[in-house]
Amino acid sequence: MEICILASGSKGNCIYLSGGGTSLLIDAGLSAKETLRRMDVAGIDKETVKSILLTHDHGDHCKGIRILSTKLDAELYANAGTATSLESQDPKLQRGFTLFDDCGSFEINDLRIEPFQVPHDASDTVGFILNDGICKVCIVTDIGQPTTLVKAKMQDCNMIVVESNHDYDMLMESQRPWSLKQRIAGRSGHLSNEDAAELVTETISSKLKHIFLAHLSEDCNTPHLASSTMRMALKTIRFSDIPVEVASQHKVSNLIRF
Numbered sequence: 001m002e003i004c005i006l007a008s009g010s011k012g013n014c015i016y017l018s019g020g021g022t023s024l025l026i027d028a029g030l031s032a033k034e035t036l037r038r039m040d041v042a043g044i045d046k047e048t049v050k051s052i053l054l055t056h057d058h059g060d061h062c063k064g065i066r067i068l069s070t071k072l073d074a075e076l077y078a079n080a081g082t083a084t085s086l087e088s089q090d091p092k093l094q095r096g097f098t099l100f101d102d103c104g105s106f107e108i109n110d111l112r113i114e115p116f117q118v119p120h121d122a123s124d125t126v127g128f129i130l131n132d133g134i135c136k137v138c139i140v141t142d143i144g145q146p147t148t149l150v151k152a153k154m155q156d157c158n159m160i161v162v163e164s165n166h167d168y169d170m171l172m173e174s175q176r177p178w179s180l181k182q183r184i185a186g187r188s189g190h191l192s193n194e195d196a197a198e199l200v201t202e203t204i205s206s207k208l209k210h211i212f213l214a215h216l217s218e219d220c221n222t223p224h225l226a227s228s229t230m231r232m233a234l235k236t237i238r239f240s241d242i243p244v245e246v247a248s249q250h251k252v253s254n255l256i257r258f
């Protein structure tokens, strides 16, 4: 399996993953032009990417879907809540989605995909487990709180991409309006560094080989704070040898191979 984070944060999200004879993108929150440019930078063969999975209908996850899916000739996958919302915003997307069920699983070639619900203030947000029979990856960003379901899904994963959105003190000290601070820190908002560290340490196993911290706030967090909070938590439970990589808004990540 291969994974590369092309962009992560409130200005656009997109993850490339290849495994089980399938290459796909998760979310398309950059412009199509910028997504294609970043795929070139990462050395991704664009011809092979024929599917785009959507987590939810916020613009930082969906902005590029119509043009990108046309340029790549890729099928769009979403649950009914997300598809209905996006179709109402852009009539040209009507009947353009392959629908999946939040509680089920489906396969594209030999890649098994398990969506699962997460609490977030969009129409119907999901995280994904992707499994090619060798490697199991959990992708969970835009999540207000770590529910029992999220914790269950994260068990036994080889790699996780987990939101580490903000440092709570930086958020509270920021110039943002109180209502926005409450929304971000609330049960349908975004995970703090401390929340992410707690979630990972509660669900970790010896199978975990790589952690990506994702969807960092540019104003209320720093890559150093996010990674040091996670590393400190891992050290406490004697898992300090697991690589922790912070995904960037502006640069493609390393291409991780399993």
Ligand SMILES: [Zn+2]
Pocket (backbone or CB within 6 Å): 009, 010, 013, 058, 060, 061, 142, 215
């Ligand atoms: Zn987002």
Ligand SMILES: [Zn+2]
Pocket (backbone or CB within 6 Å): 056, 058, 120, 122, 142
């Ligand atoms: Zn969102």
